[in-house]
Amino acid sequence: MPLLEPSQRLTNKMELEVLVRARYPIIYLVSWEEERVMREIERIASKREKKIYVWTISQGLVRHRSGVGSAIEGKKGTKDPILLLKEIQSFEDPALFVLKDYHPYMKDSTVIRGLRDLAVFLRQTSTSVILLSPTLNLPPDLEKDITIVDFPLPDRVELEQLYLSIANDLKGHSNFQVDTAPEAINDLLEAAIGLTLNEAENVFAKALVMTGRLTREEVPFIYSEKRQIIRKTGILEYIDAKENMSAVGGLVSLKRWLSKRRLAFAPQARSFGLPVPKGVLFVGVQGCGKSLCAKSVSNFWSLPLLRLDMGKLFSSFVGSSEQNVRRAISIAESVSPVIMWIDEIDKGFAGIHSSSFSDSGTTARVFGTLVTWMQEKEASVFVIATANNVESLPPEILRKGRFDEIFFVDLPNAEERSEIFSIHLKSRNRDIAHFDLPKLSAASEGYSGAEIEQAVISALYDAYENKTDIATESIVEAIRDTFPLSKTMKEDIDQRRKWADGRARSAS
Numbered sequence: 001m002p003l004l005e006p007s008q009r010l011t012n013k014m015e016l017e018v019l020v021r022a023r024y025p026i027i028y029l030v031s032w033e034e035e036r037v038m039r040e041i042e043r044i045a046s047k048r049e050k051k052i053y054v055w056t057i058s059q060g061l062v063r064h065r066s067g068v069g070s071a072i073e074g075k076k077g078t079k080d081p082i083l084l085l086k087e088i089q090s091f092e093d094p095a096l097f098v099l100k101d102y103h104p105y106m107k108d109s110t111v112i113r114g115l116r117d118l119a120v121f122l123r124q125t126s127t128s129v130i131l132l133s134p135t136l137n138l139p140p141d142l143e144k145d146i147t148i149v150d151f152p153l154p155d156r157v158e159l160e161q162l163y164l165s166i167a168n169d170l171k172g173h174s175n176f177q178v179d180t181a182p183e184a185i186n187d188l189l190e191a192a193i194g195l196t197l198n199e200a201e202n203v204f205a206k207a208l209v210m211t212g213r214l215t216r217e218e219v220p221f222i223y224s225e226k227r228q229i230i231r232k233t234g235i236l237e238y239i240d241a242k243e244n245m246s247a248v249g250g251l252v253s254l255k256r257w258l259s260k261r262r263l264a265f266a267p268q269a270r271s272f273g274l275p276v277p278k279g280v281l282f283v284g285v286q287g288c289g290k291s292l293c294a295k296s297v298s299n300f301w302s303l304p305l306l307r308l309d310m311g312k313l314f315s316s317f318v319g320s321s322e323q324n325v326r327r328a329i330s331i332a333e334s335v336s337p338v339i340m341w342i343d344e345i346d347k348g349f350a351g352i353h354s355s356s357f358s359d360s361g362t363t364a365r366v367f368g369t370l371v372t373w374m375q376e377k378e379a380s381v382f383v384i385a386t387a388n389n390v391e392s393l394p395p396e397i398l399r400k401g402r403f404d405e406i407f408f409v410d411l412p413n414a415e416e417r418s419e420i421f422s423i424h425l426k427s428r429n430r431d432i433a434h435f436d437l438p439k440l441s442a443a444s445e446g447y448s449g450a451e452i453e454q455a456v457i458s459a460l461y462d463a464y465e466n467k468t469d470i471a472t473e474s475i476v477e478a479i480r481d482t483f484p485l486s487k488t489m490k491e492d493i494d495q496r497r498k499w500a501d502g503r504a505r506s507a508s
Helices: 014-021 035-048 081-088 104-108 109-124 156-169 180-194 198-209 216-231 252-260 267-272 289-302 320-334 351-356 362-375 414-427 437-443 449-465 474-482 488-499
Strands: 026-030 052-056 060-063 095-099 128-133 146-150 234-241 279-284 305-308 340-341 381-389 405-409
Touching: 014 026, 014 035, 014 128, 026 109, 026 414, 035 052, 035 095, 060 081, 081 109, 095 305, 104 109, 109 128, 109 381, 146 320, 156 180, 180 198, 180 216, 180 252, 198 216, 234 320, 252 289, 252 305, 252 320, 252 405, 279 289, 279 488, 289 305, 289 340, 289 381, 305 320, 320 362, 414 437, 414 449, 437 474, 449 474
Parallel strands: 026 128, 026 146, 052 095, 095 128, 279 381, 279 405, 305 340, 340 381
Antiparallel strands: 052 060, 234 305
């Protein structure tokens, strides 16, 4: 049976039961939560009247019984990954075989052949094999025989059950206070969304040990722990953005567009008929505020910001890059509403046209997974992507439906340059009344916002060395000492402006 496309995958735990009922022979279940997955498998097996057998390299194949926690010696000879496959074929009764951490042995050509033979055999039975592993490592030879399932993170109901069980266990305990008021529970669960059950339990326990309480006051603590856990994925980074829209000079059209969508994540917007905003792509000249805007939206909309590192997304291990993008998507959806920032997306997918020759199609598959999700996602994950070299982007990502809008961020005009000077002077505790902003604006024609900031900083260095203060003339002198990108990369910038004409909306 073929590997399910991302658009065909169900987004909840029901998918596993559906595949078992449909007699899929081999299912690759990706999850760190063995205990939680086993509870779900127990539920399915009970409902379908199937026995459960579990294999590990340490114990071999054993009969699984709910509630039996002691180690059981498995059937002799079944620790061997190859003999195990033949042993499974000897069982006649309908069953679910759970093979834990079997993926390291799937590099062996004999194991690959054995799994393919097993898949053919199981199609005539009511038995399914579930490969349970925290990582995805699927050889290309098995793509058509094995179906991948990403087991979702716990939802709000499961987290609430965990929280209430902790509250019940500590009931009457004088050393600990667990707030069970609906408002407190709501805020604490909101902070814990996106964690596994074990991670959530650990965070709640740590808060109790450190403060003796689980109340609304512990919400910032849970968020700080959650940031650390998300960072451990190595793919997503929880950005604590301090920038706001007041730090962005000009770009009036873009700010107005963002302001209109500020309240569109509320449930009332769905009732009104508005869809969930999908995202926005910022293209244009380097140093003109694309990344600054991405970070500022987080505070403007009061939504958390996750940065997707395109460099870390592509792993050297076969199959890991595809797993990385699925995991990043899963985490982002679990903490929604959230903003996912993909910085310099053009560099991440620069080699997609030659992907089939250079990396066996990895870049193309990752790109396909990402753009399909962007098109069809229903979770409140707003994607902000930035790109400098827009010409290198595949046309598929520019198609309407991936993003709500594409904005071209050009070099600032005269009015915007004055505003940018004002912002940087104020942020450095200078009274703008003492500066000739129109003169500074005229002197910096063709300069980007980043170049204007560097001119102010350069003037500050000179003034500090000379034990004076900066003035209009010292900033003008610093401007004259630099060569802007508009001169050194004039041909490239002209080409980007030509591309944007009729294809993208002006941010100014």
